[in-house]
Amino acid sequence: HKKIAYPKPDGVLTFDRLSSVFLSNTNHEENEPVHLLVADMDLQQRSEHDVYAGPSTRYCPTGVYEWVDKDGNAAADPAAKDVRFVINAQNCVHCKTCDIKDPNRNITWVPPQGGEGPVYQNM
Numbered sequence: 001h002k003k004i005a006y007p008k009p010d011g012v013l014t015f016d017r018l019s020s021v022f023l024s025n026t027n028h029e030e031n032e033p034v035h036l037l038v039a040d041m042d043l044q045q046r047s048e049h050d051v052y053a054g055p056s057t058r059y060c061p062t063g064v065y066e067w068v069d070k071d072g073n074a075a076a077d078p079a080a081k082d083v084r085f086v087i088n089a090q091n092c093v094h095c096k097t098c099d100i101k102d103p104n105r106n107i108t109w110v111p112p113q114g115g116e117g118p119v120y121q122n123m
Helices: 017-024 041-049 097-101
Strands: 036-038 065-068 084-087 107-109
Touching: 036 084, 041 084, 097 107
Parallel strands: none
Antiparallel strands: 036 107, 065 084
């Protein structure tokens, strides 16, 4: 895969991922059960990472998924072998892209406890 060089967000019309998560006004209760389920973590490593170079880090619009190195830093090399899969469920805006786009259908989105989700202002 070839990384796309996007222009930096201008903060007026375009925003970085975490600012966009904030603007969605999504609310999650602390300590609620995880609503993003990975059926087989070994498959996630062998296929999603090793074969497809971690598409979850690109298809998720809010950066929920990342592959990190042993120090917890984002893996700079998509082919790196000593990495682990991290789910930042608090960033989820419940678009279900992961449930649809995961190449192995290994990630399942379920409605979060309490039914929270985005509350876009002025829409």
